[in-house]
Amino acid sequence: MIIVPERAIPDLLTRDASYKAVENVFAAMASGDAYNFPVIRESIGHQDALYGFKGGFDRVGGSLGLKAGGYWPHNLDTHGIINHQSTVFLFDPDTGMVRAMVGGNYSTALRTAAASSVSINHLARKDARVMGMVGAGHQAGFQLRAALEQRPFEKVIGWNYHPEMLANLEKVAAEAGLPFEAVDLDGLAEADVIITITSSFAPILLEHHVSPGTHIACMGTDTKGKQEASADLVARATLFTDEVAQSISIGECQHAIAAGLITEADVSQIGAVINGSHPGRHSADEITLFDGTGVGLQDLAVSAALVDLAVEKGVAIEVDL
């Protein structure tokens, strides 16, 4: 088997490779060639940790396996390591033998960034020029960096509950040679694309904050109770997601569903747009919203790409089982 250690991954995994892996697997999900297994998520009653498994199988890409791990909230304080810890295990779909083990920490950040990036490429207006951010934490930098590659943006604007953290976004904008402007939530009306990436449990982005024609990627809501966009904003938008079942139960669409403002049939798979079986955006005035909930197949796809990259660059560890 092959091991790709976490320490090797930041030098191996490009945004481009992550983008391609995620776009391909979203397409495979929509065409019925790939599916995610039910998610296991357990509050284990030790260290306040959440632990679980996200598995899936992509019969076209040949990826079978799972991401295992979770959230250990005291890691940074107690052990000086990051709180999100995960590892991906790939299996040979022809034999069931373990094929690879791949660090899942850095790749989770990049696959999550790739998801909103894929949605921008397929759903934002071609003339989008102002990029808006809600949230400015560690993951927000990854989302912004990937997003800026999808359109010739001319400016980044951003809002965060703790304004002092907006320096994170300003830095990423500067890397891309773009000006950054801190705005209040009303100021987001200037944005052509908005990414929300917070851990909020109450709506931040309301209907009047968003102009017609905007594409929104809601990336923070992955649990029952979390919410970034108001239910009426969600109901007003044309809705896309990675996986419909997750979107309506633990994703951003859960609240509009619960309020009876939308039904499951109102939410389309982004993969259908990638495949061309859904036309995507219909008009320049339409608000499109991508609900990125995060699926195991993204992790498997990016990890499979990492195995190939690690072998090619000679940094894969081979273990004789």
Added chain:
Amino acid sequence: MIIVPERAIPDLLTRDASYKAVENVFAAMASGDAYNFPVIRESIGHQDALYGFKGGFDRVGGSLGLKAGGYWPHNLDTHGIINHQSTVFLFDPDTGMVRAMVGGNYSTALRTAAASSVSINHLARKDARVMGMVGAGHQAGFQLRAALEQRPFEKVIGWNYHPEMLANLEKVAAEAGLPFEAVDLDGLAEADVIITITSSFAPILLEHHVSPGTHIACMGTDTKGKQEASADLVARATLFTDEVAQSISIGECQHAIAAGLITEADVSQIGAVINGSHPGRHSADEITLFDGTGVGLQDLAVSAALVDLAVEKGVAIEVDL
């Protein structure tokens, strides 16, 4: 992290170590110190394979993780490798970091054998002398070998749908210096202990095949629809299991439950007997039945023992992540 490769495990793992690990974790389950996660089991639509994850956490033993893998029915014919393929991954419960990867094929055979062996030790009559087997496949040899260590048995008797396979049992009996006798199902009335280990979907062992005072370990039923013992035999016995939720849904007790002959409250955890909180067998005439469904915690416990053994014997592979 530490890797214990499959090839090293037959020389490392003893029946004694498997027995202790399984007995301890059954006790921890009954005392509320260890629990299994919901099982993921997927028919992936490729190679007729069944694939999934059995996870759990034992806060006393410190084992957190999962067994991943499944059943690839064409492996032996197509690739010359065994059809059951699995791998165990252990995580550090304090940080969520992966701690070890352990081959799961041989250890699954031994942990399954250990389960019926634990049940015999705690539930069979002390004067049990005749060991009966229903089933004579590959796994039956493991079950019998472990069982014979629990009482001073004087004879092994056995029945199998294909009688020519009974030579497997005769060989194991001979290793222990015991005579073997092929019997018809009525002949099992002579047995003091009976292990059933088949893949049957219809009852084989009926009430009139079993004498008062017998201990039965039903080890083959792990799926909806499978069945080894008749529902009225199950209803007549005092019932024990590894995990009640599995016993009544996918284990041997599913049929007596469905027929309304027993309720969930009639099935006790074997761990309660090990802990002393359940008295176990009440009388020499009682039929006791252990429904062994197989839980992830068994795999984690045996694998954690294997990590220690592999380090001690110098065959662990250490990988710097």
